[in-house]
Amino acid sequence: MEVVxxxxxxxxxxxxxxxxxxxxxxxxLYLLVFAFPIVISILLSLSDYNGGKMFGGTPWSIxxxxxxxxxxxxxxxxxxxxxxxxxxxxxxxxxxxLGFILAYIIYRKIVKWGEGWQAVLYxxxxxxxxxxxxxxxxxxxxxxxxxxxxNHLLATSFSNGLxxxxxxxxxxxITDGVVQxxxxxxxxxxxxxxxxxxxxxxxxxxxxxxxxxxxxxxKTEMTxxxxxxxSPDFMSKQDVAMIxxxxxxxxxxxxxxxxxxxxxxxxxxxxxxxxxxxxGANELQVMSRVIIPSLSGVLANxxxxxxxxxxxTFALIWAMTAGGPMNITQVLAIYMYQNAFIGAPNFxxxxxxxxxxxxxxxxxxxxxxxxxxKFGGKEE
Amino acid sequence: xxxxxxxVGLLALIIAGATAQDKVPVKFLYYADATQAGYAEDMANWxxxxxxxxxxxxxxxxxxxxxxxxxxxxxxxxxxxxDIMTVWPTTRDSSALLQGQKLLKDLKKxxxxxxxxxFSASALDVKQQTSGQISELPQxxxxxxxxxxxxxxxxxxxxxxxxxxxELKALVPKLKVKGIQTLLLPDADKWPAQSCLFSTISGRxxxxxxxxAVKAHKAKFTxxxxxxxxxxxxxLYTDGVIDxxxxxxxxxxxxxxxxxxxxxxxxxxxxxxxxxxxxKSTGKALIDPAAQKDFELVNFPxxxxxxxxxxxxxxxxxxxxxxxxxxxxxxxxxKKVLEFYYSKETMTMKWETGxxxxxxxxxxxxxLEPLAVKLPAYYKTVVKTTYVLDGALDPSVFNxxxxxxxxxxxxxxxxxxxxxxxxxxxxxxx
Numbered sequence: 164m165e166v167v168x169x170x171x172x173x174x175x176x177x178x179x180x181x182x183x184x185x186x187x188x189x190x191x192l193y194l195l196v197f198a199f200p201i202v203i204s205i206l207l208s209l210s211d212y213n214g215g216k217m218f219g220g221t222p223w224s225i226x227x228x229x230x231x232x233x234x235x236x237x238x239x240x241x242x243x244x245x246x247x248x249x250x251x252x253x254x255x256x257x258x259x260x261l262g263f264i265l266a267y268i269i270y271r272k273i274v275k276w277g278e279g280w281q282a283v284l285y286x287x288x289x290x291x292x293x294x295x296x297x298x299x300x301x302x303x304x305x306x307x308x309x310x311x312x313x314n315h316l317l318a319t320s321f322s323n324g325l326x327x328x329x330x331x332x333x334x335x336x337i338t339d340g341v342v343q344x345x346x347x348x349x350x351x352x353x354x355x356x357x358x359x360x361x362x363x364x365x366x367x368x369x370x371x372x373x374x375x376x377x378x379x380x381x382k383t384e385m386t387x388x389x390x391x392x393x394s395p396d397f398m399s400k401q402d403v404a405m406i407x408x409x410x411x412x413x414x415x416x417x418x419x420x421x422x423x424x425x426x427x428x429x430x431x432x433x434x435x436x437x438x439x440x441x442x443g444a445n446e447l448q449v450m451s452r453v454i455i456p457s458l459s460g461v462l463a464n465x466x467x468x469x470x471x472x473x474x475x476t477f478a479l480i481w482a483m484t485a486g487g488p489m490n491i492t493q494v495l496a497i498y499m500y501q502n503a504f505i506g507a508p509n510f511x512x513x514x515x516x517x518x519x520x521x522x523x524x525x526x527x528x529x530x531x532x533x534x535x536x537k538f539g540g541k542e543e
Numbered sequence: 544x545x546x547x548x549x550x551v552g553l554l555a556l557i558i559a560g561a562t563a564q565d566k567v568p569v570k571f572l573y574y575a576d577a578t579q580a581g582y583a584e585d586m587a588n589w590x591x592x593x594x595x596x597x598x599x600x601x602x603x604x605x606x607x608x609x610x611x612x613x614x615x616x617x618x619x620x621x622x623x624x625x626d627i628m629t630v631w632p633t634t635r636d637s638s639a640l641l642q643g644q645k646l647l648k649d650l651k652k653x654x655x656x657x658x659x660x661x662f663s664a665s666a667l668d669v670k671q672q673t674s675g676q677i678s679e680l681p682q683x684x685x686x687x688x689x690x691x692x693x694x695x696x697x698x699x700x701x702x703x704x705x706x707x708x709x710e711l712k713a714l715v716p717k718l719k720v721k722g723i724q725t726l727l728l729p730d731a732d733k734w735p736a737q738s739c740l741f742s743t744i745s746g747r748x749x750x751x752x753x754x755x756a757v758k759a760h761k762a763k764f765t766x767x768x769x770x771x772x773x774x775x776x777x778x779l780y781t782d783g784v785i786d787x788x789x790x791x792x793x794x795x796x797x798x799x800x801x802x803x804x805x806x807x808x809x810x811x812x813x814x815x816x817x818x819x820x821x822x823k824s825t826g827k828a829l830i831d832p833a834a835q836k837d838f839e840l841v842n843f844p845x846x847x848x849x850x851x852x853x854x855x856x857x858x859x860x861x862x863x864x865x866x867x868x869x870x871x872x873x874x875x876x877x878k879k880v881l882e883f884y885y886s887k888e889t890m891t892m893k894w895e896t897g898x899x900x901x902x903x904x905x906x907x908x909x910x911l912e913p914l915a916v917k918l919p920a921y922y923k924t925v926v927k928t929t930y931v932l933d934g935a936l937d938p939s940v941f942n943x944x945x946x947x948x949x950x951x952x953x954x955x956x957x958x959x960x961x962x963x964x965x966x967x968x969x970x971x972x973x
Contacts, residue, residue, distance in 0.1 A: 213640075221644065305787075305788035353719075353783070356782055367716055371720070384721065385720070388716060388719045399790075400955075487733070487949065488949045489953070489955065490946060504616045504617070505609070505612070507634055507640070507643070508620070508640065
């Protein structure tokens with residue numbers, strides 16, 4: 164008996180030694196790489212550190228929650244937080260459902276060429292975010308692709324309208340009536356810049372050397388001057404300016420979740436699905452009663468990844484808008500970055516913002532886990 | 544054989560190590576734009592220094608724009624300030640800490656007196672630097688408002704370079720019919736509108752004494768005069784002089800648009816001359832030297848109601864600074880680097896490649912391209928220099944102005960709104 168006890172004790176001691184000898188190096192590495200920076204970040208957010216050497220330089224001290232009280236009354240913080248909420252919403256309620264539905268369609272072979280679609284939908288997730296941001300910036304820019312197309316259509320419409328007016332006047336006969344008709348189809352902002360629109364425009368036309376023999380030149384130049392112009396004004400409106408960013412966010416990473424869900428769907432026993440089909444379930448019922456409950460844990464984990472990624476989002480928005488114009492597309496990570504590295508740095512405030520990001524993330528993740536526990540199905 | 548190879552290799556390593564220890568390492572964070580003409584000459588010049596100073600291991604890190612400021616800010620916060628770096632005279636970006644906390648040596652006490660005596664008085668004016676000392680020796684005196692005018696294009700359309708606002712406004716419909724912008728001002732980076740245009744507007748209409756009064760809490764940004772200056776800036780957009788789309792145009796896009804004749808006038812700093820000159824490494828120029836005669840450098844036209852006629856915003860230029868903790872051999876090596884940089888040869892090279900007009904007064908050159916020659920002539924037309932607002936105001940105030948000018952350009956905020964926000968930030972500094 165004593166021998167058994169002695170042997171067990173020796174085994175337990177050996178097990179403990181083995182455990183600690185394997186865990187200790189990784190534990191110290193974790194402390195150094197993860198825990199230490201977090202502790203320093205918390206300390207800095209409570210301090211009056213003003214840059215320079217942290218240790219051995221200008222002395223700094225802990226001053227309490229001053230930076231947090233400054234943060235919570237700063238409208239820029241709440242704007243950035245609101246923009247982050249938009250990103251979280253489009254990620255959780257856009258990327259996940261869309262990725263799931265597309266994965267289901269491919270998994271159930273509802274469309275042909277499933278592997279091809281997987282690849283096509285996944286491509287944006289593997290391209291550099293900076294490249295994607297610059298590409299979409301060029302699309303939405305005031306001199307970009309969309310503006311080009313819109314302005315071409317407006318210019319063509321104006322030019323045709325001008326042609327009709329001149330045809331109605333029997334040729335190049337510039338009277339007050341003709342000028343008034345031209346002004347009716349012109350850009351109101353250009354008209355507003357004339358002191359006396361009818362007289363000023365008539366003088367411009369008559370003094371511009373135009374004649375009936377050069378109607379094309381006349382039409383081109385009047386189009387340049389007077390045609391209504393489309394510009395992406397929505398990119399300078401708070402909240403609305405986030406829509407292109409949300410669209411690009413959806414476009415970029417839906418493919419990644421598609422792959423995640425598809426891989427997990429393929430682990431579900433196909434016989435369960437066949438049995439459900441035999442019992443008369445349609446595709447929607449199979450998805451809602453069989454697939455979703457089976458993947459509830461995966462959905463919860465994907466939601467957590469979504470939330471964490473959304474709150475950290477920086478590169479895409481920086482490449483597209485740099486948080487502008489006027490900081491209306493700023494998110495918390497950009498707000499933190501600007502306080503840390505642009506202009507006179509305020510490191511305590513920047514660290515306070517990073518702590519706010521962490522707290523907000525933890526709250527959302529806790530909510531996600533609660534929802535999963537309450538409503539989730541049991542995975543096998 | 545293997546043992547012999549090992550011993551030889553080990554000996555080589557020891558010799559290399561010993562040799563390296565004889566060299567004095569100097570970390571140099573240098574601000575240079577690889578896309579600007581003159582970069583190749585600049586790098587070749589530094590290679591000359593390295594060849595002539597084998598005892599100095601000059602470790603250069605070259606960056607430009609925001610990446611430069613971000614890297615330097617990161618170095619400062621890590622307590623690893625480079626030995627030498629490019630510094631601004633005021634609280635602009637990374638220099639805020641360097642100047643604010645006096646982290647650099649006073650170059651008046653470091654550089655030889657006979658070198659300093661060759662620089663203009665304005666370059667050596669300590670009042671131009673936030674630290675109150677010569678933390679960096681300005682390589683130039685920078686005029687942040689310079690209007691680049693395509694006089695040849697205007698002449699071909701029967702027009703001329705405007706001298707007052709009425710003439711400028713009259714250009715708008717005549718240029719627009721040809722699909723040409725009147726005045727180009729890319730402002731996606733936020734600072735150009737304030738630094739390159741509004742600072743001059745403020746100087747013309749209000750003068751530096753107004754800004755000094757605001758800082759002394761004897762005047763306010765909400766006063767009618769300052770709101771009026773912002774209102775004039777707004778008028779540039781409502782009159783169509785500046786296109787609203789420019790607010791979202793990147794700073795780097797400006798020179799190409801102007802050089803291609805899509806804008807008749809372009810407002811930027813004097814440093815932008817370099818963008819148009821011949822890049823010796825490619826032999827190409829945005830504006831061919833033969834065509835440069837058709838371009839002019841002029842001041843912003845007269846503004847209705849201006850107090851200071853023909854004034855322009857200007858400030859001591861950037862320069863190199865030395866880490867205040869340097870001593871011994873490293874300090875001697877750093878001094879050599881600065882003496883080389885500020886030498887006649889290097890400053891002349893910089894002038895000839897359009898980087899800047901040096902603050903060093905004993906230079907001459909026959910190799911200047913026509914546009915570079917026009918800069919000193921432009922400076923002579925400026926009767927008085929006034930503040931560049933991001934050098935005179937606290938960052939918490941001028942950052943609001945930068946955002947506010949964008950908002951005014953987009954028609955999202957009024958001048959009164961922006962003035963109120965600026966005053967609130969100014970009051971918080973009390």
